[in-house]
Amino acid sequence: MAETLDLFEQPNRTTALKQLANFVPKAGMSYTSKRNYDFGPANHNYVSQLSPFIRRRVLSETEVLSSVLKKHGLSSSEKFVQEVFWRTYWKGWLEMRPSVWSEYQSDLKRLEDQIMTQSGLRRSWEMACEGNTEIDCFDFWAKELKETGYLHNHSRMWFASIWIFTLNLPWQLGADFFLRHLLDGDPASNTLSWKWVAGLQTHGKTYLARRDNIFKFTNNRFAPNGLSYSAPALPGIPHPGLSSLNLHNTPKSNLKTGLLLHDDDLELSTILNGLQIDSTIAINNANELSPWECAKSVYKFVNSLIEDASKRYKDRIGTVKIVKKPEEIIAWSEENNLDQIVTAYAATGPNATMITNLNRLGLNIIQISKKYDQKAWPHATHGFFRFKEKIPALVKELGLTS
Numbered sequence: 242m243a244e245t246l247d248l249f250e251q252p253n254r255t256t257a258l259k260q261l262a263n264f265v266p267k268a269g270m271s272y273t274s275k276r277n278y279d280f281g282p283a284n285h286n287y288v289s290q291l292s293p294f295i296r297r298r299v300l301s302e303t304e305v306l307s308s309v310l311k312k313h314g315l316s317s318s319e320k321f322v323q324e325v326f327w328r329t330y331w332k333g334w335l336e337m338r339p340s341v342w343s344e345y346q347s348d349l350k351r352l353e354d355q356i357m358t359q360s361g362l363r364r365s366w367e368m369a370c371e372g373n374t375e376i377d378c379f380d381f382w383a384k385e386l387k388e389t390g391y392l393h394n395h396s397r398m399w400f401a402s403i404w405i406f407t408l409n410l411p412w413q414l415g416a417d418f419f420l421r422h423l424l425d426g427d428p429a430s431n432t433l434s435w436k437w438v439a440g441l442q443t444h445g446k447t448y449l450a451r452r453d454n455i456f457k458f459t460n461n462r463f464a465p466n467g468l469s470y471s472a473p474a475l476p477g478i479p480h481p482g483l484s485s486l487n488l489h490n491t492p493k494s495n496l497k498t499g500l501l502l503h504d505d506d507l508e509l510s511t512i513l514n515g516l517q518i519d520s521t522i523a524i525n526n527a528n529e530l531s532p533w534e535c536a537k538s539v540y541k542f543v544n545s546l547i548e549d550a551s552k553r554y555k556d557r558i559g560t561v562k563i564v565k566k567p568e569e570i571i572a573w574s575e576e577n578n579l580d581q582i583v584t585a586y587a588a589t590g591p592n593a594t595m596i597t598n599l600n601r602l603g604l605n606i607i608q609i610s611k612k613y614d615q616k617a618w619p620h621a622t623h624g625f626f627r628f629k630e631k632i633p634a635l636v637k638e639l640g641l642t643s
């Protein structure tokens with residue numbers, strides 16, 4: 242069965258940087274030709290496996306892209322660069338349509354009730370989550386995900402397709418199963434990728450998992466029988482209109498200032514820029530990702546990365562207490578008589594919801610965004626193909642090759 246990936250055992254920035262250095266030579270030809278193959282849990286050597294670190298900005302997109310572009314140039318590393326920008330595109334897309342996340346969460350609440358009252362649905366859902374469906378590849382991936390916290394992109398696509406079109410389970414429950422177990426679980430990339438497979442993102446365009454494709458790209462490890470031969474798009478509603486982005490907030494330098502750390506962005510240098518921090522607190526909100534409990538490994542992973550960031554910035558931010566509940570942030574702010582709290586911009590998801598609620602309760606939390614997001618997100622207005630055309634200009638504008 243799946244082996245735990247050493248890379249994620251004791252996560253910190255040093256390990257992430259080592260993994261980046263290992264991967265950079267492979268980001269050109271090797272990635273272009275082999276990235277779609279899933280050779281199994283101990284052999285994910287042709288993809289970077291950097292997503293859990295990029296997700297929390299222990300490695301920033303900027304530094305990953307610069308390292309790769311410096312080595313290979315854009316034309317040789319185009320495929321890899323585009324994948325990193327897929328993430329950026331999903332983040333920007335959801336940021337301008339945050340109601341898609343709240344709708345998904347309401348759907349999950351409804352499904353939670355249905356699971357309690359409908360034994361057939363509950364049984365099918367449990368069998369899928371436990372990897373007991375008798376579709377060998379699917380069962381293998383369910384277990385691999387739970388044991389390692391990672392799945393190859395192609396296996397995520399096949400898994401989601403089988404979940405929706407062969408097992409006929411609601412896509413939201415599959416997205417939730419991923420979010421509770423993936424170390425890179427991300428509200429934007431995960432929700433929108435599941436919707437994409439279901440035909441709800443690019444309306445009418447679905448993804449069908451096929452036996453011959455699985456056989457080829459798992460290097461002959463699986464040839465599943467009994468998969469659905471068709472993938473009719475699920476009925477959906479039109480996408481909501483665009484909300485405006487609010488990415489340009491500046492804290493005041495003469496106020497008593499606290500710092501709030503969260504796992505959406507642990508790269509703090511842009512926030513600390515010239516500010517004096519009186520006190521720091523961190524929140525681990527991983528349990529807010531789902532109505533069900535998230536995997537202990539995810540919770541632990543987030544804690545380790547927050548602890549690592551706390552050590553790295555210790556001289557400037559002091560001792561950091563990690564809390565689980567927003568009320569503890571209110572108490573900390575009062576104890577320290579803070580006038581303002583600065584934090585990294587939290588994109589749509591549990592941290593963003595928490596910050597909005599805390600500000601409604603009277604806290605003054607100022608979210609500071611990165612130049613990378615400010616420049617790239619506004620282009621996520623339509624499909625990825627339109628966004629993709631902006632990549633060369635963004636690479637130049639952000640100085641990623643210099």
Ligand SMILES: Cc1cc2nc3c(=O)[nH]c(=O)nc-3n(C[C@H](O)[C@H](O)[C@H](O)COP(=O)(O)OP(=O)(O)OC[C@H]3O[C@@H](n4cnc5c(N)ncnc54)[C@H](O)[C@@H]3O)c2cc1C
Pocket residue numbers: 276288289290291292293295296324325326327328329331392393394395397398401419420423425426427428430431432434435438
């Ligand atoms: C159903 C489904 C659910 C997914 N859920 C998540 C999720 O919760 N979090 C997440 O980070 N990615 C998600 N992805 C996207 C993708 O599968 C992972 O980012 C990728 O497999 C991570 O592995 P890697 O770092 O080895 O990728 P690499 O191939 O090495 O790619 C480099 C980086 O580019 C980004 N990236 C690559 N492919 C994609 C993609 N298709 N969409 C968005 N970003 C991408 C990631 O940040 C990744 O680290 C999902 C895809 C599908 C089909």
